[in-house]
Each structure stands twice: as C-alpha cells, then as structure tokens.
Amino acid sequence: MSSIKEVKENINKKIKSGKSSRSSSSKSSNSSKSKSVFVQDFLEETDIKKIQRFLRSKLFIDKNTLDNRVKYLNYIQNKLKAIKDNDCLEPGELTNTFTVKNILHLEKLFSSKGTNSIIYKTSISKIFGAFPIATKVMKITEDNMNEIKIMEMVRDKIIIPKRSKHFPIMYKTIKCDKNISENHKLLSINELANGDLSGLIPNILEDTKLFFNIFAQTLIAIGSFHILTNHLHKDIHGGNFLWHNNNEKGYYEYIYNETSFYIKACNYNIMIYDYSYATEITGKKEQISDYSEIIPTFLNESFSNSNSVSPPKEIKDKLNSILDILIKKYADKTDYDVFLYIIENILIPFNIVETKIPKKVIKTYKL
Numbered sequence: 001m002s003s004i005k006e007v008k009e010n011i012n013k014k015i016k017s018g019k020s021s022r023s024s025s026s027k028s029s030n031s032s033k034s035k036s037v038f039v040q041d042f043l044e045e046t047d048i049k050k051i052q053r054f055l056r057s058k059l060f061i062d063k064n065t066l067d068n069r070v071k072y073l074n075y076i077q078n079k080l081k082a083i084k085d086n087d088c089l090e091p092g093e094l095t096n097t098f099t100v101k102n103i104l105h106l107e108k109l110f111s112s113k114g115t116n117s118i119i120y121k122t123s124i125s126k127i128f129g130a131f132p133i134a135t136k137v138m139k140i141t142e143d144n145m146n147e148i149k150i151m152e153m154v155r156d157k158i159i160i161p162k163r164s165k166h167f168p169i170m171y172k173t174i175k176c177d178k179n180i181s182e183n184h185k186l187l188s189i190n191e192l193a194n195g196d197l198s199g200l201i202p203n204i205l206e207d208t209k210l211f212f213n214i215f216a217q218t219l220i221a222i223g224s225f226h227i228l229t230n231h232l233h234k235d236i237h238g239g240n241f242l243w244h245n246n247n248e249k250g251y252y253e254y255i256y257n258e259t260s261f262y263i264k265a266c267n268y269n270i271m272i273y274d275y276s277y278a279t280e281i282t283g284k285k286e287q288i289s290d291y292s293e294i295i296p297t298f299l300n301e302s303f304s305n306s307n308s309v310s311p312p313k314e315i316k317d318k319l320n321s322i323l324d325i326l327i328k329k330y331a332d333k334t335d336y337d338v339f340l341y342i343i344e345n346i347l348i349p350f351n352i353v354e355t356k357i358p359k360k361v362i363k364t365y366k367l
Contacts, residue, residue, distance in 0.1 A: 064244040064269060066165040066363070069191070073159065076133070076171045079124050080104065080189070088176035089137070089184050100174065104189065106135050117144070122189065133171065138186040140175065143276040148173050148188060150229060150275040158228050164365055165252075166221035168193060168242055168271045193271065194245050198238030200268065201300050205311045212315075215298055216263055216352045217270035220254060222290050223339040224272070227256075227367050231278040232286045238297035240274040250360035254353075256367040257340050261353040265362060285330055287338040292326040295319055322346055339367070 062068055082103060089098040089106070098106040098120070106120035117138040124133070138144045151170040158164050174187040197218065204210050218241055225233055233240070246269045251262040281287065298319055301310050310316060325345055347353045 062247060064246055065248060066159075066162055069165075069169060070160060070162060072191075073155070073169055073171060076124065076127075076189075079127055080172050083172070083174065085174060086177040087174055088178045088180055089187070098184075100187070104135070106137070110134070116141075118183075132192045134190055134192055136188045136190060137184055138188070139182050140186045144186055146278065147274070147276045148186070150231060150278055151188065153229060158224075162363075163228060164224045164367075165269055165363075166217065166224050166271050168273055193242035193273075195243055196239050197241035197243065197270065197297055200243055201238065201298060202309060205300065205309060205315070208312070208315060210266055211298075211311065212318075212350075212352045213263060213266045214268060214270060215319075216347060217268075218272075218294055218298075219291060219342055219347065220263075221270050221272040222294065223256075223342060224367060226281060226287055226290070227339060229278075230281055231275070232281055233272065233275065233290050234277040234279060234286070235274060236290050236293040238294075240272065241294075241297075242271045242273050243268045244271065245269075248362050250362040251354070251358040253361050253364040254367065255364060256343060257337060259340065259343055260357075261343065261347060261355055262358055262361070263353055264358075284332070284336065284338050288326055288330045291342060292323060292330070295323045295326075318350060322350065 063072065080103065083100055087100050089100060091097075092099045092105060092107075096109065103125050105123045105125070107123055108121040110119050110121055117136050120135045120137065122133050122135040148170075152173065154167045155170055158167055159169055169191045171189045171191065173189075176185040176187075197214070200214065201211075204214065221241065222233065222236070225231065246265060246267055248265045251264050253260060253262050299311065299316065311319070329341065329345075343353075348355060
C-alpha cells in the first residue's frame with residue numbers, strides 16, 4: 001500500500017516528466033513510441049468524397065449521444081453476428097491486411113505498441129455510414145484479458161443500460177483458438193474517439209469555464225469507474241482519458257447517494273480508458289490516488305518540454321488547492337464514501353458543478 005510520500009512523489013514525477021507514473025513499465029514505454037489513433041486518422045483523402053454529405057447529416061452530427069452510440073453498437077453487433085468468439089485472422093487480399101470470415105477487414109496498420117498490441121483501421125462488409133472503427137490486435141496476456149473483461153462489463157452493464165456516457169465502447173472480442181501467431185490471437189473491435197485529454201488541455205487553458213467543465217467530467221469519469229465497476233484504474237494520466245465531440249445543449253444531471261448536481265453540456269464528452277492495470281477496490285487510499293494523479297495533466301507543466309504552457313494563475317491556484325485536499329484526505333483512516341467526499345469537498349465548494357436545477361436537463365445519470 002502506498003504512503004502519502006509515495007503519492008506525492010508520483011505526482012511530482014508526472015509534473016516533471018509529463019508522463020504516467022507507470023512510464024517505466026514496458027507497456028507505457030512502448031506506448032510512448034506510438035501515436036494514438038483517433039477519428040481524424042481514419043479520414044484519408046480517398047475517403048473524403050465518399051463521406052462529405054454524410055458528415056453534414058444530422059445522424060453524423062448527433063452520432064456521439066449515448067442513445068445513438070448504443071443504437072450503433074447494436075447495429076455493429078448485428079453485422080458481426082456471423083463471426084464466432086473463437087474465429088481467427090486470415091490474410092486479406094492485399095499485403096499486410098487481414099480479415100475475419102471476409103466480414104471484418106483490417107485494412108491498414110495505424111499504431112504499434114511494441115509487442116503488446118497493434119491497431120488497424122477496420123471496415124465491416126455491407127455497413128452503412130462512415131463511423132470509423134478500429135481493431136486492436138494483441139497477445140493473450142493477463143493484462144490484456146483483464147482489460148477485455150472490464151470492457152465487456154462496461155459495455156453490457158453500463159453502456160447498454162445507459163448508466164454513464166463516460167466510457168468508450170468495445171463492440172466485440174475475438175479470441176482465436178487455432179495455431180496462429182501469438183501476437184494475433186486476441187482482437188477487440190472498438191469505437192474511436194476524437195482525441196485524448198493530453199491533446200485537449202493545451203487548447204482550453206484560456207477558457208476557465210470550459211477547463212473546469214472538462215475537469216469535472218474527468219473526476220466524474222473516475223468516480224463512475226470506481227462505483228460502477230468496483231475497480232481502481234491505477235494508470236491515471238491524460239492519454240487514458242478520451243473525448244468525443246458533443247452537440248447536445250442543456251445540462252446533465254448526476255445523482256449519487258441522494259445528492260444531485262448538474263454539468264452544462266459542452267463540445268466534449270470525456271471517457272475513461274485503458275483498464276489493463278485495473279484491480280478490484282481494496283481501500284479508500286487507492287481511490288484518492290486515482291483522483292490525485294490526474295491533476296498534473298490539468299496543470300500541463302513539464303520540465304522536460306519547454307513548449308508546455310501552464311494554465312493561468314487562477315486555475316493553477318484552484319488545482320493546487322484541490323490537490324492539497326486530496327493528499328490530506330489520503331491519510332484519513334475513518335470510514336467515508338470517497339465519491340461523496342469528492343462531490344461535497346471539491347465539485348460543489350469549488351463551483352465546478354451546479355446545484356440549482358437548470359431549465360433543460362438532457363439526461364439524468366444515477367451512480
């Protein structure tokens with residue numbers, strides 16, 4: 001179990017290096033050598049004419065609402081129903097391409113994370129629209145299977161019942177049972193995000209309201225992960241929070257332990273991602289650590305990157321005050337509800353969320 005000193009050291013390391021506290025691990029070091037893959041990576045010049053009209057359609061504009069994401073999940077799963085859970089990759093028609101039963105087509109390699117995983121631009125036969133998807137190709141390892149297990153739980157127990165919008169969707173998993181390359185035995189077919197938190201923060205530093213809207217969503221995403229999966233994340237950094245474009249107008253209501261609060265809809269929906277290191281919750285200190293370790297991402301300070309831009313003093317002071325509250329709470333040995341503490345001591349008193357009922361509530365999420 002970590003001490004307060006170790007928690008502080010982890011946070012200081014993140015601020016100085018701009019990396020995850022797990023950056024020394026093989027997974028993180030491999031990840032740092034590969035670029036993240038988002039929707040824009042899939043919109044190649046040859047695709048533009050095909051999707052121009054579709055991009056302007058209301059279906060595309062509203063595609064990232066939770067209701068439409070669930071509808072598209074059902075649509076994709078129906079298109080993939082002929083693929084069995086133990087089917088395998090086969091060579092595609094072109095060099096360095098693959099297919100599964102000539103239904104799922106891995107068309108182009110986009111990202112390689114060392115020997116841990118590779119990500120392919122993917123298409124599905126006879127599918128409508130231009131919702132880009134990706135297939136992650138992996139070895140069957142304990143970490144990878146742990147992530148798959150949690151993503152299946154997130155999809156089935158959280159996304160489909162529409163309990164939270166703060167998680168990405170995995171459409172399907174395939175675990176090959178034949179004698180093929182170990183690196184190609186495990187597949188996860190996933191929806192794509194528009195970007196990650198690390199790339200977003202530098203662009204919103206001058207918009208205080210938007211900045212703290214994103215910050216609130218991130219804390220809610222962490223709390224939702226803890227509450228709805230009963231797991232600690234244990235690899236908290238900006239690269240593990242994704243965002244979708246959002247066009248809804250109004251406010252979202254969140255209810256936890258009979259406490260309600262509201263967040264105004266903005267252009268971004270934040271989602272917590274990458275559960276490879278997640279473990280079941282064993283204590284409150286570890287939950288506080290998950291919240292504490294996202295602060296350096298929002299401070300956006302890296303001594304190793306001279307181009308990093310710090311937030312205005314007003315934002316920095318508030319973030320440092322929040323960090324002090326979290327670190328002091330880390331030593332608390334009394335019995336308390338962690339997310340309720342976050343609500344009552346950070347979200348509400350720092351005016352990051354609203355408590356007055358707004359005119360338009362888009363959707364209510366009960367945690």
